[in-house]
Amino acid sequence: MTRIRFPDFLLVCSLVLLGLAGMSGAKAAIQTHTVTNYLTHCGGCHGIEGISGKTFVPTLRDQVGWFACSPEGRDYLVRVPGISMSLIRDDGELADVLNFVLFRLGGASTPSGTRPFTAAEVHKLRAQPLQTDDLMALRAEVLSRARAACPH
Secondary structure, eight states, X not given: OOOOOHHHHHHHHHHHHHTOTTOOHHHHHHHXXXXXXXXXXXXXXXXXXXXXXXXXXXOOTTTGGGGGGSHHHHXXXXXXXXXXXXXXXXXXXXXXXXXXXXXXXXXXXXXXXXOOOOHHHHHHHHTSOOOOSOHHHHXXXXXXHHHXXXXX
């Protein structure tokens, strides 16, 4: 059995996820850094393709976009502890990761016309992390309201 080294695996995943053919060098470098941040800080639990195992960690692939259907849901994405307290301290880099998750992994669940996260928005919202005794229940409530507000 051939084993793939982890750095090689990250590079291959980054290239596959991004479809770098046709991207400018600078844009490709930014996108690769964003995907590396996702894989390093999020992919361990949420899965490298946004599909988590059968745990309390939610799958992102084709589902996370529903949160963008309401202001409350959009805020939730930044205020959830894994994001608001992320080790990615640069707000612009974190906004890039959120946009990768929302627009790439979210797929068809992300409504057309959804605006990208900005560094300023991330800075403001991550300063107000969610405080709850039952994050799973809160997530379900926010998601239910967001889906009800969704145009699709």
